[in-house]
Amino acid sequence: MRALQLVADRKLEITDIPPPPPPAHGEVTVRIGAVALNHIDVWGWRGMAFAKRKLPLVVGAEASGTIDAVGPGVSGFVQGQLVAIYGAQTCGLCQHCREGRDNLCAHVGGVHGFHLDGFAQEKINLPARLLVPAPPGVDEIGAAVTPVTFGTVEHMLFDNARLQPGETILVHAGGSGIGSAAIQLAKRMGCTVITTVGSDAKIERAKALGADHVINYREDRFEGAVRKITKKRGVDVVFEHVGADTWAGSMLCLKRGGRLVTCGSTSGVSTNMNLMQLFQQQLRIIGSFGCRMENMANAMQKMAAGVVAPVVDTSVGFEDIDTALRRMESRDVFGKIILRVG
Secondary structure (H helix, E strand, O other): OEEEEEEEOOEEEEEEOOOOOOOOOOEEEEEEEEEEOOHHHHHHHHOOOOOOOOOOEEOOOOEEEEEEEEOOOOOOOOOOOEEEEOOEOOOOOOHHHHOOOHHHOOOOOOEEOOOEOOOOEOEEEEEHHHEEEOOOOOOHHHHHOHHHHHHHHHHHHHHHOOOOOOOEEEEOOOOOHHHHHHHHHHHHOOOEEEEEEOOHHHHHHHHHHOOOEEEEOOOOOHHHHHHHHOOOOOEEEEEEOOOHHHHHHHHHHEEEEEEEEEOOOOOOOOOOOOHHHHHHOOOEEEEOOOOOHHHHHHHHHHHHOOOOOOOEEEEEOHHHHHHHHHHHHOOOOOOEEEEEOO
């Protein structure tokens, strides 16, 4: 069967690999339909693995598919059922896993597509416990953008930042996959949403998603614009995932007692911080990684209800993966790039 494998840094090949064997106890075979690309795919393509991995490696960290076969000991899944796939190989046994805090697993085996073979292949065997059924009204693309994109944002905004109706939030990079999801989720709960984009062409698209104020960060210093918009009060929450380039400005945007929640560092992993600002303003900084499987289920329920919807930039085949990753690297996207598999 076809697969898309990373064979060297910045070198991907379409290859033929053996299909999976019949699913073992507790497993199902999933026929992959769509893979949603993320910056973690860009990092892996660049060679930024931060952990031991073996090449060639099948790429793709976020995906959906349909149940192709059900192994012994599995209930609740039937052939042809659409599912979203949790992207990390959790143990399912530790206290965190048992309590539903999947992204804090004490014995996680790695992230698919980054440390472990990913989902850019026609079929894969997976533990049934790592699959979340898609409700009626959610299609293949909606399920595909749930595990990383919408799930991550659900976890950041509601589990960690504890965003409340009526608050003001700054969402960085509103044209990114998670940025476009954060705008929708925050606005639908009654927040005032300020977002940044990298070009004037993205302004109206961000407003169409629900952003109240859109700042072109290439034209204006976003921290100055935010202070002006909020009449120097600042925002309650900053949704941060850019990293070093925006960190100091993000801290300046917070009101006293404000919360910064971060899940990414695409512009760099190290930065400086004003500690006096941190404690005098009583700011809270919250790290957030991945999501809980419950976040995935909640996100798909909101999609099914028409509260939020995936924002798709383009849909590509295996042969166009390099172009897609370069576009993501240059931030020349609005929403998600979907890799077609099935």
